[in-house]
Amino acid sequence: MSEESQYQIRVLPEKPRAERIKLLVDTFKMSNEFLEWKYELNPDFDRSLVVVAMNSGQVVGCASWLPRTLKISKSLSVRAALGADLAVHRDHRGRGLAKLLIASENTFLEEKNIVMSYGFASSELVEHVHGPLIGLVEMPTDTIVYKKYLNPSEIGEKVAKMNRIVESDEKIKRKIAGLDLVVLFHLRGMPEFTIRIGPNAISLLKNDLTQPDLKVESAITFFDLFKSKKRTLALVRALLTRKIRIKGSLRDTLKLYSLSKLLGTLLT
């Protein structure tokens, strides 16, 4: 029996509802209250557009679509379905179950008068999974997100994300192992913060406790820098026009530059 056929994909029955909620709570850290609002209280909610993957009588995966009216041009609105909350139980990951759930859109949107389906996901995921499976395509949008950091706690989360990357990438891990660099960042839109890079990980330090090896000041947003395909050229231009200032030795600056891709995680 193939691994995929272990699973039955079906519309959410009444009984394992709590199991699906638990799966979503565990996967997305959503509260029960939020889930109840998102689904049960939603005026457009359609129970037949919530599907679950069953394995030995247990809910091990789920996916849903939220129908709504969507404006697709200045004067045209259509019925569309927003793909939401795809989750797979951690014990069943890596077996193609997410693909089965995504592809089930082809079955479950039938007879719903849905003209279009859409969703939000990472470009890589859609390129390798959603695109080949159901033909989703990326649409450039005219939206931008403005963000103002009020305290460094979110930066702490980003540092944790960087450490996960370091842990999973041997090349970066080796680079970090040879470093012990303290960098103070003074960036637009963010409170001042200091990080120590190396020798085993990246850590967020309390400002003023350690003398930094490098001080990075920027008058532009780092999104401007990292969204550019020619990142090196953009960085050099920003340095020459003094939109970014780095105070410290050239040796330390080059060390920091060698980690610019990783720093993109922190700064975007």
Place this chain on the structure above:
Amino acid sequence: MSVQETRKYNLRTYRTGDENDIISLFNKAYEHYAGFVPRTLEYWTWCILSRPDLSEEGITVAIDKGRVVGYAAVEKSGKILEFCYDPSCEGKALVSELLRRCIDHAEDHGASSVSLSAPLQDRIVRDVCEELGFTEEPPPSLFLRVLDIPYIFSKIADQRKMKKGLEEAILIDLRGYPPWCAQHIAILVQNGDVTVSTEKLERPTANVEADISTISRCIFGSRRTLYKAILERRLKIRPSRRILRTVKVLSMFQLRNPSLYMPVADFG
């Protein structure tokens, strides 16, 4: 003009009875955009008023001469779900006041950041965000696919005037669509009238072959998108001598790069 100028608008917390003014302001402010759910009382009540992380204190309206001219809804976490203002007002002062109030609300609830998604073209919001120390971040990537192409084609055709004298019978063979979606589309152009159906034409003047991704891209793209798809052999037109005339007809069914703006409230 600096955003530090004196208060011009009366800002207050939402009161029962403001709903219709807020909804009409929102729909008016974004009438030139696509990509969002047009606000109705039912949708707004669910999407904003019933949302668990949002208290009524997080909903601010700006009043000028007894009229609602600005509005913002911010979660306790600092996420601004909806933000709009009357474009006929002095926008910079109004946007600044509304944003400051959102920042105060987020700070009062211990949020680590404040974020706002806005149309890229909105220079007033961009300038005020810059002055208030916001940084820019990329929006989540939007992915979509069109399922009911005949419906969208018919709706677009209803809004367009076709040139008289153009006589075409085009049969589009669709690849990769769910089995319950139309697999063929026939476009008949006769003396300025356009008919879209799912019948199979006996003697089409041109045969078009394309997959779901290509058609979705072309509907939201420009004429250039069509030519690019032809060059990349994702859109095949036979006989090749009919390519120019067929592209002319297909371009009538394009939304022509609509500006897509996605308020966080619709998906976050």
